[in-house]
Amino acid sequence: xxxxxxxxxxxxxxxxxxxxxxxxxxxxxxxxxxxxxxxxxxxxxxxxxxxxxxxxxxxxxxxxxxxxxxxxxxxxxxxxxxxxxxxxxxxxxxxxxxxxxxxxxxxxxxxxxxxxxxxxxxxxxxxxxxxxxxxxxxxxxxxxxxxxxxxxxxxxxxxxxxxxxxxxxxxxxxxxxxxxxxxxxxxxxxxxxxxxxxxxxxxxxxxx
Numbered sequence: 001x002x003x004x005x006x007x008x009x010x011x012x013x014x015x016x017x018x019x020x021x022x023x024x025x026x027x028x029x030x031x032x033x034x035x036x037x038x039x040x041x042x043x044x045x046x047x048x049x050x051x052x053x054x055x056x057x058x059x060x061x062x063x064x065x066x067x068x069x070x071x072x073x074x075x076x077x078x079x080x081x082x083x084x085x086x087x088x089x090x091x092x093x094x095x096x097x098x099x100x101x102x103x104x105x106x107x108x109x110x111x112x113x114x115x116x117x118x119x120x121x122x123x124x125x126x127x128x129x130x131x132x133x134x135x136x137x138x139x140x141x142x143x144x145x146x147x148x149x150x151x152x153x154x155x156x157x158x159x160x161x162x163x164x165x166x167x168x169x170x171x172x173x174x175x176x177x178x179x180x181x182x183x184x185x186x187x188x189x190x191x192x193x194x195x196x197x198x199x200x201x202x203x204x205x206x207x208x
Contacts, residue, residue: 041183044142045204047128051120051139052178052206055087055149058099058117059176065113070151071098074108082159088146089131089138095149096130096139104135141180141204149178163200172207180204 013021062071072078072085073094085093097103098110099118111117120139123129127144130137140146150159158171162179181187182202 041202044128045182045202048141048147048180048182048204049206051141052147052180052204054118054120055099055139055147055178056174056176056206059095059149059151062099062111062117063175066110069110070153071095071110071117073098074110078153080154082150082152082154084148084150086146086148087139089126089133089136091138091146094136097137100130100137102135102137143181143183143185145181145185147178147180149176151176163203163205174207178206 059071063069070078073092076085076093085091085095087096089096094103096118099116101111101114101116103109103111118139121129123131123140125131125144126138126140128140128142130139138146148162150162152159152175157175158173159175159177160171162177164170180203182204184202187200187203
């Protein structure tokens with residue numbers, strides 16, 4: 001018995017055809033996800049670079065207003081070399097608290113002008129803004145990491161580039177620089193020197 005042409009037209013998809021359609025949908029979804037994630041990371045990188053620039057400007061303005069005094073806790077030990085602090089809420093330097101005029105005590109107050117030098121969005125978790133923990137506050141990048149801030153202490157107006165592979169490389173002619181470690185959270189040691197082994201391609205810098 002012959003099948004009518006109408007029946008053949010409505011026989012539906014074969015298994016192979018269904019698999020082809022599914023594979024096409026999966027491929028398109030993967031491309032869309034990668035594109036969206038790339039756009040998100042670019043937007044986060046722009047925000048992180050803005051944060052770094054804002055920190056640098058805030059520190060420079062503070063130093064200018066306070067006749068060279070650094071926005072650091074009086075108990076923080078400062079030597080005669082350039083120092084590295086972070087924007088974390090529990091950093092001993094208390095950099096962000098001082099820049100925001102949120103020092104815990106009026107005794108030994110550093111921000112004698114009693115005005116904020118920095119502003120950012122307040123967040124409930126340490127990611128993408130100002131995070132408060134009790135009376136302490138920190139500034140975190142969009143990936144949940146603090147920023148690193150290097151300050152010229154010896155007054156020569158320059159800072160050794162933390163990305164330099166050799167100490168003989170040209171220094172950065174600035175009093176303050178800041179950087180973030182990007183999506184992977186890698187690319188810095190406690191002394192601010194960026195590890196050659198670590199991934200620094202996605203780092204964000206105030207001076208680049």
